[in-house]
Amino acid sequence: MAWVEVHYNYLLVIILLMTGLWAMIGKNNLIKKCIGMCIFQNAIIMFYISMGAKKGATIPILKHVPGAHGHGPESYISDPTIYANPLTQILMLTAIVVGVATLGMALTLVQKIYREYGTCEEDEILNCMSEEQDHELPLQDELKA
Amino acid sequence: MDQLPILIIVFPLFTAFALTLLGWFRPAVCQPLTVVGLLGSSLSAIATLAQVVNSGPISYHLGGWAPPFGIEYRVDALNAMVLMMVSSVALLVAVYARKPVQKELGGKISNFYTLFILLVTGLLGITITGDAFNLYVLLEIAALTSYALIALGRGRAYMATFNYVILGTVGACFYLLGVGFLLIKTGTLNMVDIGSIVPSLSGSRAILVAFAFLMMGCWLKMALFPFHGWLPNAYTNAPTAVSCLVAPLMTKVSVYVMLRIMFTMYSVDWVFSVITWKPLVMALAVIAILMGSCFALAQRNIKRMLTYLIVAEIGYMVGGAWLGNASGYIGASYHILADGLMTVCLFMVVGSIVYKRGRAHIEDFKGAFSTMPWTMGAFILGALSMIGVPPTCGFFSKWYLLSGAYQSGDYAFGVALLLSSLINAVLFIRIVETAFFSATSDEEPDPHSHQETCYADSPPSMLLPLWASALALLAMGLYSSEIVTRWIQPVIPGGLL
Numbered sequence: 001m002a003w004v005e006v007h008y009n010y011l012l013v014i015i016l017l018m019t020g021l022w023a024m025i026g027k028n029n030l031i032k033k034c035i036g037m038c039i040f041q042n043a044i045i046m047f048y049i050s051m052g053a054k055k056g057a058t059i060p061i062l063k064h065v066p067g068a069h070g071h072g073p074e075s076y077i078s079d080p081t082i083y084a085n086p087l088t089q090i091l092m093l094t095a096i097v098v099g100v101a102t103l104g105m106a107l108t109l110v111q112k113i114y115r116e117y118g119t120c121e122e123d124e125i126l127n128c129m130s131e132e133q134d135h136e137l138p139l140q141d142e143l144k145a
Numbered sequence: 146m147d148q149l150p151i152l153i154i155v156f157p158l159f160t161a162f163a164l165t166l167l168g169w170f171r172p173a174v175c176q177p178l179t180v181v182g183l184l185g186s187s188l189s190a191i192a193t194l195a196q197v198v199n200s201g202p203i204s205y206h207l208g209g210w211a212p213p214f215g216i217e218y219r220v221d222a223l224n225a226m227v228l229m230m231v232s233s234v235a236l237l238v239a240v241y242a243r244k245p246v247q248k249e250l251g252g253k254i255s256n257f258y259t260l261f262i263l264l265v266t267g268l269l270g271i272t273i274t275g276d277a278f279n280l281y282v283l284l285e286i287a288a289l290t291s292y293a294l295i296a297l298g299r300g301r302a303y304m305a306t307f308n309y310v311i312l313g314t315v316g317a318c319f320y321l322l323g324v325g326f327l328l329i330k331t332g333t334l335n336m337v338d339i340g341s342i343v344p345s346l347s348g349s350r351a352i353l354v355a356f357a358f359l360m361m362g363c364w365l366k367m368a369l370f371p372f373h374g375w376l377p378n379a380y381t382n383a384p385t386a387v388s389c390l391v392a393p394l395m396t397k398v399s400v401y402v403m404l405r406i407m408f409t410m411y412s413v414d415w416v417f418s419v420i421t422w423k424p425l426v427m428a429l430a431v432i433a434i435l436m437g438s439c440f441a442l443a444q445r446n447i448k449r450m451l452t453y454l455i456v457a458e459i460g461y462m463v464g465g466a467w468l469g470n471a472s473g474y475i476g477a478s479y480h481i482l483a484d485g486l487m488t489v490c491l492f493m494v495v496g497s498i499v500y501k502r503g504r505a506h507i508e509d510f511k512g513a514f515s516t517m518p519w520t521m522g523a524f525i526l527g528a529l530s531m532i533g534v535p536p537t538c539g540f541f542s543k544w545y546l547l548s549g550a551y552q553s554g555d556y557a558f559g560v561a562l563l564l565s566s567l568i569n570a571v572l573f574i575r576i577v578e579t580a581f582f583s584a585t586s587d588e589e590p591d592p593h594s595h596q597e598t599c600y601a602d603s604p605p606s607m608l609l610p611l612w613a614s615a616l617a618l619l620a621m622g623l624y625s626s627e628i629v630t631r632w633i634q635p636v637i638p639g640g641l642l
Contacts, residue, residue, distance in 0.1 A: 024311050033307075037314055044321055051329050088328070091278055095321065098285045102314055105292050109307045112296070116303060125304060 009050035016043035030110045030120045037106060041099040045092045052085030060086035149193045150205040150218045150273060153228055156185035157266040161259050168255020175258040176246070179239045182262060186269065187232035194225040198631055204275070212275070213335035219275030223478055223636040226628075227272045227401045230485045234393055235265040237610035241493055242386035244604050245500050249384045250297055257297065261390065264290040268398050277324045277410070278334045280402065281317065284366070287398075288313045291391050295383040305378035312375045316365030323358030326351050327410070339410045347419050356420070359406050367399035367459050370433030377440075377452040385496035388448065393488035396455060397481045400462045404478065407466060413640035417469045426467045427555055433460030434561040438568040447505045448495050450572065451488070454531065457565050458484045464558045465546045471641045473549030475633050480542035482628075483530070483621060487539060490527035490614040494520055497603040497611070513580040517602045521580055523615040528573035530618045533566050538621035545629075 004011065016039055023036025060083040068075035114120055117128045160182030168175050197203060197220055205218040220228070239261070250257050267287030274280050292313070296306040328334060330351050331342040346352050368376040376396075380388050407416050417423060437457030444450040462484070465477030497520045498505045498513065514521050530537035543562060550559035602608065621628065 021315070024315065030307065033311060037311060040318055041314070044318055044325070047322070048325055051325065094278075094282055098282065098289075101289055102285070102310065105289060106307065106310045106314075109292075109296060109303055109310065112303045113307065116300065129301065129304065 009046070009053075013043050013047045013050070016040075016046065028122050030113065030122060031107075034103060034106045034110060038099070038103055041095070041102070045095055045099070048088045048092050048095070052088030054081070054084055057082055057084045060084055060089065147205075149189050149196065150203055150220050151207070152189040153186050153193065153232065153269055153273060154266060156182050156189065157262045157269065161262045161266065164255060164259045164262065168259060172254045175255050176239070176243050179258045179262050180236065183232060183236040183239050183265065186265070187229065187236050190225070190228040190232045190269075193220055194222070194229050194632075197222050197225045213333045213338040216279050217275040217335055217337075218273045219337065220273060221636050222632045223404070224272050224401065226478070226632050227398065227481060228269060230482045231265065231268050231272060231394055231398065234485055234489050234614075235261075235268075235390060237489060237614055238386065238390045238493075241389060241496070241607050241610040243606050245385040245496055245607075248500065249386075253297065257294070257386070260290045260294050261386075264294065264390065265394075268394055271398050272401060275336050276334050277327065277336055277339065281321050281324060284317050284320065284402075287395070288317060288366075291387075291395060294387040294391065295379050297387060298382045298384050300382070301378075302382035305375070305382045309375040309379040312365055312372070316362045316372075318362075319358045319365065320362030323355045323362060326355035326358065330355070336405065336409050340412065343411055343415060347415055353420060356406075356411060359410075360403070363399055363403040363406065364463075367396045367403070367463075368456055369459055369463055370429055370436055370456065373433070373437075373456045373459075376456060377449055380452040380455070381446065381449045385499055389489060389492045389496055392452065392455060392492050393485045396459055397462075397485045400459065400466070400477070400481055403463070404466055404474075408474075408638040413469070413638050423467055423469060427464060427558055430460045430464030430467065431557050431561040433457065433463070434558075434565045438565040441572060442568055445506050447507060447510070447576065448492070448499070451491055451495060454569070454572075455488060458488070461542070461546060461562065461565075464555075464561075465549060468546075468549045468553050468555060468558070469641065470549050470553050471637050472545050472552060474637055474641055475629055476542050476545030476549055478633050478636075479538075479545060479625070479629060483538040483542045483618075486614055486617050486621065487527050487530045487537075490523060490611065490618060491531065493607070493611045493614065494524040494527060497607055500603060500607070507576060507579055508583075510576055510580040511583040519602050519608050520611065523608075523611045524580075525577070526615040526618055528569075528577070530622075532569045532573060536622045537618050538625060539618075541622055541625040 020036045020038075020040030020043060024033050024040065027033055027036060062076040062078075063082070065075055065077055110120060113125065117125045119125060119128075160178060164175055164178060167178065193203070202219065202221040204212070205220070206212065207216040207218065210216070239258075242257075242261070246254060246257055264287055267283050267290060270283035271280055271287060274283060292306055292310050295309065296302055298305075324334070327339055327343075330346055330349060331339050333339055333342065343352060365372045380392050383391065434457045437453050437455075437460060441450045441453035441457065444453065458480070462477045462480050465473040465480065467473070468476075495505045497517065498509055501517065502509045526537065530539035533539040533543040543566065547559050547562055550556065550562070603611075
């Protein structure tokens, strides 16, 4: 139980990762796959943010020493223990941008697929594709004859 | 001269910006501008390689921030070599792309070239960077642009791209998770720095999990056998110019990333002594080679056949890297170059057939020798290299891989290599036979209307890069001992015998 109290953030991340992965692999609807992808990416973002978090720490913006007015290094608190780790937050800023772009790309594709086949269900699309193939082959044979 | 490493990236990146602006008004300048940008990039890459070979690895600090705090570009002979391969293959494809793009993607020329050169920027960035997180960002830049490029194929390509998006994202996310674990344990993102800390953590389970995630990410991206599902559909349905660019480069760069992870971030000792994955990975490699070759045998569409050959070739390189001896390492890194060149050569031939005859099924090769002698001449060279016939480079990479397999006693891998060469021979002889002995086609086209379009060889803008790649295959084979002793020997990680 003590382990859970200290590491509950990792448990949460694992649950989210598995949910996302299951949706991406197991779901039939393409939009649901996109949602799964989004959950998966956000789980990793939470993983990074939680690894940089500290109990009692504040956002990583330099704080004034109480009573100080200047702007030199001596008038800010430089003790790293009171700030959350800024590195992981910076990294995730980039990862969020990447995630948005990927999701946008995936949704655009789903829209194109919907226009092409009139459905977002994967099995129906695959059926359509194999029917197309069946139509194509006899046509070629006719041409040859 | 000390700015050379960054120039490799800056040339294509700024060309991409220029293309976005200029392409709006003048689509005609897009292709020449792309060629100029890539020419600058590949000249810088060649100069960097010369500098590295003469005076050792270069460490370039981006913005003057010293590593491990800033991002470092670290160039040794291995990635200088891959940089040269990527930029020159991209240059060849940019020259080649002119006609097929006009024909297949008429209205989208400027978008195509912008994405094209951004993809090359991403791939070059992956290869040059020495920072694990920077690598993730560039991996995603390359992936996003390749999704968009493959989706230009329309129709079937949409569904293939969607599957690629899902699996590619899972791969990149696994890589990111692995980097996260390493960041927790080591507190750094610089690859060399990670490499110096990992040996002191060799018993840690988190380091092992990180390695598992990093490898899974790479294997998904490079389409190693059980994870190869997305590759054949995506590459087959992509437009000609796109598959010529993506097929030789994406997977090879992922192999390079795997080598970096195994031997720079981790060490020979850790990969082969602390964990005992070697039998498992070797089995995967053997299955990849055999299944890739067998599936290739079953295809009528030659472009699809080539995509399955890529799956087999990935097995060669992964197997070589995991053999755990110097010959295997030489074979794997030499094969990154060799396979990049021969894949681009063969895909260009298939692209020319598609350009002339609309499709590239085996029956479309009928009579190709009499109507397209130059194209088919280059095809013969590419095929010989794929099979592994001496003066071409394919022979030498197989030679090193085989001797590596013999030294470490991985006979299954050696047998798989030989079998796959045999299957390759069958595959290509079948095509050559059709192209040489079968009559052109059953219905003779009207001699007055279409004679020139049907019976001429491909245009010079397609033949020139095709022959450049075919001759490069020969040159790489003839100079293989120089390449190995001057470029690869110095970077063989210590501890590999």
